[in-house]
Amino acid sequence: MAVTVSPERDVVATPVQRAFREALYAGAIALGLFVLFIGLRTDQNISNELILVRRWGLLALVVVLTAVGRFLYVAYAQPFAASLKVADVATGLLPESMATRFFRLPYFIAAIVIAFALLVLAGSLDGLLGPDLAGYARFLRALAIIYAVASVMFYFRSFIHAHFSALGVSALALYPVIVVLTLALYTGSVAGGFQGSLKWVDNFGIQILIYVMLAWGLNIVIGLAGLLDLGYVAFYAVGAYAYALLGTHFGLSFWILLPAAGCMAAFWGVMLGFPVLRLRGDYLAIVTLAFGEIIRLVLINWREVTNGSARISGIPKVSFFGLMSFNVSDPNYIAKVLNIATSSAYYKIFLYYLILGLCLLTAFVTIRLRRLPVGRAWEALREDEIACRSLGINTTTTKLTAFATGAMFGGFAGSFFAARQGFVSPESFVFLESAIVLAIVVLGGMGSLAGIAVAALVMIGGTEALRELDFLKRVFGPDFTPELYRMLLFGMAMVIVMLWKPRGFVGSREPTAFLKERKTVSGSFTKEGHG
Amino acid sequence: MNAQASADDLILQVEHLSMKFGGLVAIGDLSFQARRGEITALIGPNGAGKTTVFNCITGFYKPTEGMITLNKRDGSTYLLERLPNHEIPARANVARTFQNIRLFSGMTLLENLLVAQHNKLMKASGYTFLGLFGFPSYRQASAESIDLARHWLEKADLVDRADDPAGDLPYGAQRRLEIARAMCTGPELLCLDEPAAGLNPRESAALNELLMDIKNSTSILLIEHDMSVVMQISDHVVVLEYGRKISDGNPQSVRTDPRVIAAYLGVDDEEVETVLTEVGDEDVIEQLDTGPDAAHGPGNSASMMAGPVSDTVEHADEGERVTVSKGASKAAQVDARSASVAGKPAPVAKKAAKVSTAKAAPKKTAAKAAAAKADSASKGKQAAAKPAAGKRGGRK
Ligand SMILES: Nc1ncnc2c1ncn2[C@@H]1O[C@H](COP(=O)(O)OP(=O)(O)OP(=O)(O)O)[C@@H](O)[C@H]1O
Numbered sequence: 045m046a047v048t049v050s051p052e053r054d055v056v057a058t059p060v061q062r063a064f065r066e067a068l069y070a071g072a073i074a075l076g077l078f079v080l081f082i083g084l085r086t087d088q089n090i091s092n093e094l095i096l097v098r099r100w101g102l103l104a105l106v107v108v109l110t111a112v113g114r115f116l117y118v119a120y121a122q123p124f125a126a127s128l129k130v131a132d133v134a135t136g137l138l139p140e141s142m143a144t145r146f147f148r149l150p151y152f153i154a155a156i157v158i159a160f161a162l163l164v165l166a167g168s169l170d171g172l173l174g175p176d177l178a179g180y181a182r183f184l185r186a187l188a189i190i191y192a193v194a195s196v197m198f199y200f201r202s203f204i205h206a207h208f209s210a211l212g213v214s215a216l217a218l219y220p221v222i223v224v225l226t227l228a229l230y231t232g233s234v235a236g237g238f239q240g241s242l243k244w245v246d247n248f249g250i251q252i253l254i255y256v257m258l259a260w261g262l263n264i265v266i267g268l269a270g271l272l273d274l275g276y277v278a279f280y281a282v283g284a285y286a287y288a289l290l291g292t293h294f295g296l297s298f299w300i301l302l303p304a305a306g307c308m309a310a311f312w313g314v315m316l317g318f319p320v321l322r323l324r325g326d327y328l329a330i331v332t333l334a335f336g337e338i339i340r341l342v343l344i345n346w347r348e349v350t351n352g353s354a355r356i357s358g359i360p361k362v363s364f365f366g367l368m369s370f371n372v373s374d375p376n377y378i379a380k381v382l383n384i385a386t387s388s389a390y391y392k393i394f395l396y397y398l399i400l401g402l403c404l405l406t407a408f409v410t411i412r413l414r415r416l417p418v419g420r421a422w423e424a425l426r427e428d429e430i431a432c433r434s435l436g437i438n439t440t441t442t443k444l445t446a447f448a449t450g451a452m453f454g455g456f457a458g459s460f461f462a463a464r465q466g467f468v469s470p471e472s473f474v475f476l477e478s479a480i481v482l483a484i485v486v487l488g489g490m491g492s493l494a495g496i497a498v499a500a501l502v503m504i505g506g507t508e509a510l511r512e513l514d515f516l517k518r519v520f521g522p523d524f525t526p527e528l529y530r531m532l533l534f535g536m537a538m539v540i541v542m543l544w545k546p547r548g549f550v551g552s553r554e555p556t557a558f559l560k561e562r563k564t565v566s567g568s569f570t571k572e573g574h575g
Numbered sequence: 576m577n578a579q580a581s582a583d584d585l586i587l588q589v590e591h592l593s594m595k596f597g598g599l600v601a602i603g604d605l606s607f608q609a610r611r612g613e614i615t616a617l618i619g620p621n622g623a624g625k626t627t628v629f630n631c632i633t634g635f636y637k638p639t640e641g642m643i644t645l646n647k648r649d650g651s652t653y654l655l656e657r658l659p660n661h662e663i664p665a666r667a668n669v670a671r672t673f674q675n676i677r678l679f680s681g682m683t684l685l686e687n688l689l690v691a692q693h694n695k696l697m698k699a700s701g702y703t704f705l706g707l708f709g710f711p712s713y714r715q716a717s718a719e720s721i722d723l724a725r726h727w728l729e730k731a732d733l734v735d736r737a738d739d740p741a742g743d744l745p746y747g748a749q750r751r752l753e754i755a756r757a758m759c760t761g762p763e764l765l766c767l768d769e770p771a772a773g774l775n776p777r778e779s780a781a782l783n784e785l786l787m788d789i790k791n792s793t794s795i796l797l798i799e800h801d802m803s804v805v806m807q808i809s810d811h812v813v814v815l816e817y818g819r820k821i822s823d824g825n826p827q828s829v830r831t832d833p834r835v836i837a838a839y840l841g842v843d844d845e846e847v848e849t850v851l852t853e854v855g856d857e858d859v860i861e862q863l864d865t866g867p868d869a870a871h872g873p874g875n876s877a878s879m880m881a882g883p884v885s886d887t888v889e890h891a892d893e894g895e896r897v898t899v900s901k902g903a904s905k906a907a908q909v910d911a912r913s914a915s916v917a918g919k920p921a922p923v924a925k926k927a928a929k930v931s932t933a934k935a936a937p938k939k940t941a942a943k944a945a946a947a948k949a950d951s952a953s954k955g956k957q958a959a960a961k962p963a964a965g966k967r968g969g970r971k
């Protein structure tokens with residue numbers, strides 16, 4: 045069946061013919077890609093020898109699946125999408141009509157009913173359906189809740205868009221309260237509510253907010269000043285170790301050490317800034333990356349001070365502004381003072397509000413700074429450094445202040461991180477952390493606080509949520525650990541978002557001053573900066 | 576009248592400025608002056624070194640040699656070649672625009688003009704600290720800066736688009752915005768690098784108007800290829816070719832200067848030839864004889880001139896290396912021609928007078944032109960005849 049591929053053939057070929065051909069190509073490519081990845085695998089046998097395991101069956105399955113998938117996509121999905129005009133050709137976005145078709149009142153009611161029924165039956169699900177089906181039912185419940193929430197958001201989309209910041213801040217402020225109340229109702233006891241809230245407040249709330257804060261701090265360096273910094277985690281580490289060391293050795297309180305840690309980090313920001321002032325773009329990125337690694341290696345190897353990989357533990361907890369403590373043994377333990385039941389959830393909730401406060405401080409300062417000459421100079425620097433110099437802006441100090449300010453917020457986040465963990469070790473400050481924070485900034489849209497917060501929510505919340513997908517174990521067998529696929533999904537999400545919105549969630553820029561009306565500046569005009 | 580100009584009339588004095596990039600002499604021993612309240616045009620063929628002169632004045636390049644003095648209205652004097660880049664606009668109040676427009680394209684027009692007022696606002700915001708806490712003094716300064724921005728937007732006829740991104744403007748408007756932005760720094764000297772490049776006639780006329788308006792408060796140094804703009808608005812023209820000054824004077828005198836015409840249009844080979852043979856100047860003929868191409872007959876006069884001219888150029892520059900291809904400088908060819916003519920006094924006196932200003936002029940030529948110089952000076956002709964171009968003559 046030797047056919048020469050000519051341009052006319054494409055025109056004449058029916059979708060099925062075309063799909064068949066493309067499926068063959070896709071299969072061939074998949075075979076080439078996966079023959080070593082999936083087809084062969086090195087393993088150890090009983091006598092600890094390295095052996096090669098061949099998995100031709102699995103390979104064949106993957107290749108066939110790829111080919112079939114491509115076939116179905118080209119033969120049916122593409123014509124179907126085209127006939128529905130699903131994707132807007134110009135923007136690549138789903139048109140409004142698609143969303144209205146997806147979010148409908150009957151579906152919404154159904155979702156609510158399902159979610160509610162499954163919530164009520166929660167305790168007896170296992171008994172009713174058996175463990176396997178109960179897992180699926182819980183997943184269905186989660187989907188129904190997400191769908192219901194999404195519908196509400198879609199219905200009020202213009203309102204949400206108009207009041208995004210206010211809504212976001214109040215949602216964040218109410219989050220622990222809602223979680224505790226919901227769980228208290230669910231379990232039927234206040235103590236149960238607090239106990240159950242631990243996971244939601246700590247793993248989701250605090251974790252996400254730490255990344256929001258880091259990303260907002262890095263946003264100053266990358267999003268505003270356009271200086272590509274790949275070693276941001278170094279300042280996080282400086283802040284964490286500053287609090288850990290000074291807190292454990294001198295017993296100083298968090299409230300003194302927080303600004304101190306910020307100052308230390310800012311100092312190191314300037315230290316890093318000086319040698320890299322002349323560098324731009326890729327070169328700057330490489331040097332900052334090296335700086336991050338240097339700090340980590342120092343932390344590992346300077347054992348006398350940092351205790352190396354053995355970590356520093358016993359970091360004092362944050363006190364409630366010195367009035368109440370969160371140590372059960374202390375006389376002014378919060379539960380004793382307020383006469384309530386002992387629970388570790390209080391500390392977590394307190395930490396949640398603390399990091400929320402720090403985040404809001406970061407946002408406030410960033411918003412203020414953008415409207416001040418220094419912030420405008422940062423953005424101008426990102427746009428054109430030569431023009432800046434021709435206007436009498438001292439680019440040296442401008443860059444250094446950007447590094448220092450960004451680093452300071454990294455330091456704040458670091459000292460908070462140390463206080464929350466109770467220990468610090470160099471493993472927390474690997475390059476991957478810098479990369480994740482950078483990814484959040486890029487994904488959110490450089491320079492946009494709201495976009496970055498949403499990106500942090502999606503990225504960190506999403507990867508945390510993957511831990512919840514235990515039912516997948518029933519599908520793929522007990523060896524399957526969804527957490528291990530977090531980074532894969534992280535990467536896939538990044539690729540998709542970047543294809544769909546190359547400038548991040550919020551690609552446009554809010555001007556810092558206006559004469560007549562405030563118009564957002566389209567992302568196609570702003571520059572990313574070259575160093 | 577230039578001869579009488581006192582030091583405080585001069586806003587900018589460039590003396591013996593040289594800029595070398597490796598072996599390439601982009602500017603060779605250039606001296607000129609710009610007077611306060613005037614538009615001084617710097618013209619020359621492509622690659623003559625005009626932008627390099629600007630880069631030296633505004634601190635983007637550190638000149639290899641020479642002195643650039645700026646006299647401010649308040650009497651203070653700055654040596655620009657010693658100031659760091661960003662302090663030249665900040666302290667010496669010299670602003671500039673760029674040949675390839677450099678706007679902050681992702682910022683609005685208003686923001687572009689506010690960035691230009693950075694130093695002033697920085698002080699008012701107490702180096703950020705007072706501004707961070709919203710002190711009223713900063714709020715007032717910020718309102719004033721917006722007023723100034725509005726003022727220049729109106730002058731540049733851009734106020735309707737104040738809240739649009741600068742990158743969204745048409746080309747001509749971007750040029751005007753860049754000028755407005757430079758003006759927002761409150762300069763005493765404004766350096767414009769080809770502001771009319773790429774403008775249509777209507778935009779060009781609007782630009783002229785804007786420049787004439789700016790001229791009332793600020794002296795302008797202008798690079799321009801568009802002769803109509805130069806002739807219309809400039810008070811004083813300096814012509815560069817291959818990094819050397821070949822002419823300096825008012826627009827009319829420069830326009831008729833054969834060296835300038837030659838630099839722009841090329842010398843008519845036959846004309847040179849006839850002049851040379853007609854004059855029978857011994858020096859030139861001698862040079863012709865020793866020149867490499869002279870042996871091949873007088874057919875190709877451009878290359879025929881090559882040997883002697885390049886020699887004298889090097890000679891005049893005290894042995895510095897010139898990578899200009901031999902015989903490339905059209906003005907130098909005119910020099911050589913004029914040199915031969917200078918022997919005959921009356922008919923060519925005017926031409927010879929201009930020759931004397933040329934840095935590249937051979938020393939012999941300068942000497943020969945001396946008589947003619949005196950002649951035209953007595954006629955009250957200006958800069959062209961003034962010995963300002965002489966090595967020590969730059970200082971008055
Ligand atoms: N940074 C540099 N490094 C090396 N050579 C340079 C540099 N800048 C300028 N030159 C050289 O100096 C000479 C003068 O360049 P310049 O840009 O000043 O010319 P110009 O008169 O502005 O020309 P145009 O009318 O085309 O703008 C050119 O030969 C150019 O290649």
Ligand SMILES: [Mg+2]
Nearest residue numbers: 625626627674
């Ligand atoms: Mg130029």
